[in-house]
Amino acid sequence: MSQYGGLGGLGGLGGLGGLGGLGGLGGLGGLGASGAYSGAVTLGLQTTAEGLSHLVGTDPAAAAEPMDFASPANLSRWSGWVRGSLYLTEYAKGLDWSANAAAETVKIRMDGAAMVTLARPADTILAKQAAIVRDYADLRADRTVEITSQLGFPTEYFSMILGLHNAQHAKTLELLAATQVAAAHTAMIAKYALSVRRPDQVDGRILPMIATPGHGSFPSAHATEAYAAMTVLSHVVEGWASMSDQTTRLALLRGLAERIAVNRTVAGVHFPVDSWAGATLGTAVGRAVLRRCGQQVETPSYSYAAVHGDFTDHAFLNDAQANGLTTGPEYAVTQSPIFSWIWDEAMKERQGPGSGA
DSSP: OTTTTOOGGGGOOOOGGGGTOSSSSSTTTTSSSSOOHHHHHHHHHHHHHHHHHGGSOOOOOOOOOOTTTOOOOGGSSSHHHHHHHHHHHHHHEEEEEETTTTTEEEEEETEEEEEEEEEEHHHHHHHHHHHHHHHOOOOOOHHHHHHHHHHSSSSSHHHHTTTTOTOOOOOHHHHHHHHHHHHHHHHHHHHHHHHOOOOHHOOOTOOOOOOOOSSSSSSSSHHHHHHHHHHHHHHHHHOOOOOHHHHHHHHHHHHHHHHHHHHHHHHOOOOOOHHHHHHHHHHHHHHHHHTTOOOOOOEEEEEEOOOOSSSOOHHHHHSSSGGEEEEEEOOOOOOHHHHHHHHHHHHOOOOOOTTOO
């Protein structure tokens, strides 16, 4: 898990794919709950309070000015992990799903409309996919550090591309964390319903280089999170509109999302079709988050039925239908005042002249 934390008390649930324990929104880069005082400081404060109490009277305290009721205006007063709980609730309150046992599909809905439908890949496809996974093992030595440092949310990798720094882009990083948690949460629904075996459970010759996660292979949560993050951050960059090399950074964001997804195949824990499903789901989640933020982006529905082949972002963008991905009608996503607040805060952190970045 990266330094951007793990949803407070839910962190004890263990490593759920890329969640690192339903992670991503706990410390939020040091914005979490206050740490406990040491015993000496606690005793010192108590002694000081007793020593000062004689200096003031015992009249009732004056009534404090009340804060606005249930208002986003109060969000800046709360710890990051508290806002994290609100983001997940606001995203998930419209999230629903159903499984079709006969067709072996799961349909994930947002605000009552179909968002993504995923079909369980046939065993014959997985058997063929295993050969691709074995071939990717040649890259393991070159990518070991990358792979092991991306076991949790790879926030630092996105930060590298956009020049994000906690002192200057705390709210942008908070939006990124919220997006990754929403994506991971959604991926777990599909994983549960479709229940697809991992590559090393299909082919004993794969021999993963990292521990195989304790949940289904399809879709890849890392791919879901990476494509959701890329989708939201690309819109952030366009919203900042002050980066002279915007086109370069957008291309690098797409390349990073692909690389994070493929690294899981290199490691031996995901099939390429897992990345196809994850990229599909992540793109949809990212757009739903943007709609929650009040951004007018397109939200087409998607259906994916696995076709044997490798995963690349170029094919995802340019040859999706031949690889089993179809686009359906658009659906509406309700704006959330809480997500709108974090979006507006992130927009204040734009880079460029006069921005303080």
